[in-house]
Amino acid sequence: MISFELSDEQKMVRDTVAGFAGNEVRPAARASDETGVIPFELLSKAWDLGLVRGCLPENVGGYGDPRIAVTGAIVAEELAYGDLSFAVHALAPRLLAFPVLEMGTEEQQHRCLSPLAGDQFVAATAALMEPYFDFDPVEMRTTVLRSGGDYVITGVKCCVPLAMESETLLTYVSASTKDGLSPVEAFLVPRNAEGVRISEREKHMGLKAVATYEVLFEHCRVTSENRLGGERGINFARLLSESRVAMSAMAVGVARAAFEYARDYAKERKAFGVPIATKQAIAFMLADMAIEIDAMRLLTWEAASWLDKGLDALKESSQARNYAASAALTVADNAVQVLGGHGYIREHPVEMWLRNARLFGVIEGVAIV
Amino acid sequence: MIDFELEPQIVKLLSVYHATAENLMRPISRRYDEHEHEEPWEFWNAIWSASRNRSAQGVEPPPASARNLFTCLTTEELCWGDAGLFLSIPNPGLGGAAVAAAGTPEQRARFLSRFRDGKPKWAAMAITEPGCGSDSAAISTTARREGDHWVINGTKIFCTAGLMSAEKSEGFVVVWASVDRNAGRAGIKPFVVEHNTPGMTVVRVENKLGIRASDTAMLSFEDCRVPLDHLLGSPEVTPEGGFKDVMATFDATRPIVAAMAIGVGRAALDFVREFFQRNNVPVRYGISTRRQTAIERDFIEMETQLKAARLLTWRAAWMLDAGLRNSLEASMAKAKAGRVVTLITQKAVELLGPLGYSRKELVEKWMRDAKINDIFEGTQQINLLIIARRILGYSSKELN
Incomplete structure (x- = not known):
């Protein structure tokens, strides 16, 4: 039955995360962007909210909360509303945890999830993107071949968050059906494995506080127990959908941050003796931004709710993500425009949100619900 | 949930x-x-x-x-x-919606029961005038009290189903008129004028760009007398009365207009989709946008925009059902749907080329039909104004 109402628990989660994001994450965002570092103390606080550990099963030390994509979208939006860099960094361990939780073998769950169930933030990550303009997750150039009982991975990945500090890189690769594999497989590659080379930290226009890396796989040999899901492999379409939902949710957060700032500024800033928000040229921009933010969120929740029903949501999540990517950029751009020259100055955060909003149409796979 | x-x-x-x-x-x-x-x-x-x-x-x-x-x-x-x-x-149409929103339970029963049986009937709403559209507070039609009647004078235009309601069925027209022109919007009240009431005439029926099967009438009221109890709700002029009822009607009707737009947009999209399937034009969803063709990107964009409009519309309607105030969300749905469906149908004509432009198919008609949804029940711009006031916390005096 159609409903647009969050459950009481979701409202509670939203309020808790929103409070943290607004009061603690946002004030640190500019400094993080300039220095490229997120204070560890803040990551610890986010960790204490159980954002990663909560959904892990009790037998590995988690709380055993149900994993709900709509709730995940709410969390991602609120954290990104505080700061996109922070959201990606704090939630990066989910990039490993959730696919293993959903599709890993029992042994893999125990091996990979136990370290993420401790009291301190532990970095973890996944490698999906590749450094090609026409990168497409359904046709990746990083490949895997069977070699005896092992697997050999070759290729280049980019935009891998926290690669340097993560023990395991969950690496997505193209595989051949001739090898008895699915078109896309995922491998738990130890960072120290032979043939893994992590480049210098990447430099991006946005998402500047998250350390991301290019990772080279040169005939990197991994054993069969590192094939995610074992002989069953993975349901990549589902993981991709979960990633796209997370990315759209974060896009909503960034757009909302930019919109609210521009709205408040427009009510304060005077021109010709009146607040600029009383001029239709500005007011209509803000109205459009508000519509787009709600539209993005509803598309995101729709895709998320299909996931929660266990249904295929590749189309819905792709639509949501493409829509959100484009709308977030427009909203952030308009926010800069509302502030005029001041929007271009780094004293105000809107230019940072414009840089961050550009991420969504370009990069995939740095978040998951 | x-x-x-x-x-x-x-x-x-x-x-x-x-x-x-x-x-x-x-x-x-x-x-x-x-x-x-x-x-x-x-x-x-x-x-x-x-x-x-x-x-x-x-x-x-x-x-x-x-x-x-x-x-x-x-x-x-x-x-x-x-x-x-x-x-x-x-x-009962918009006339019925006005009775439902502004009438007393007794009035609702009295005016709406006719729709249960008998011959087909219509009811219309007359609010727009030659000199005022979106600015409904500037209504110049008047209703003056004379003994046990209200006497209505003025001209109304763009009255949907006006002909069928006023002359060609046992229907009625709800006319918004001022009982006190000095009171501004507070003085504007809705009156039920029964079909063929002396003094009410259909002056003409408009020729339009689209939705041609629907009659759009100009009505004139010359000393048109209606009984006192045909004024819907209370005759008292209070600051919050009168116009509030117009707005309450819009809260319910704007999502419906948005849904109308969405129906037209879906017709165009379905046509394009089937055309592509017949002609082996693929639309690939999961792949990177940088590998999609321009046609794929256009089509997926159209589909997603339509869905966005639909979700906003469902939300506005759901809120009303849940007893929540939805003026903001109703305007959002209306503004979004009116605009995107206008664009979707225009794009559908473009994607189909000469086939889209030809009157052999219905796509060109849908483009003409779609446009009205960005105009009636509050234009795009009026809805943006309402949204802007809400999100900024401004009154109509502060932002106009």
């Missing part, structure tokens, strides 16, 4: 409406577009008796808790068939 899945029972009911759209509306769609002002009585009689039968058999479902949402859903289905014919369907 967030849920976007329609119940099977609702889906089943919608298929009945879809069959009506497909079998009763589509086949005559072109005819009543090309022959404006002809009256599709066969269709009207069929749909009138079908819906009377449904209510008699107790089939009409909508539980009160989903009434507005259900109306949006059926509206989308029927406008997928034909938006002009949909607007021409004999029913």
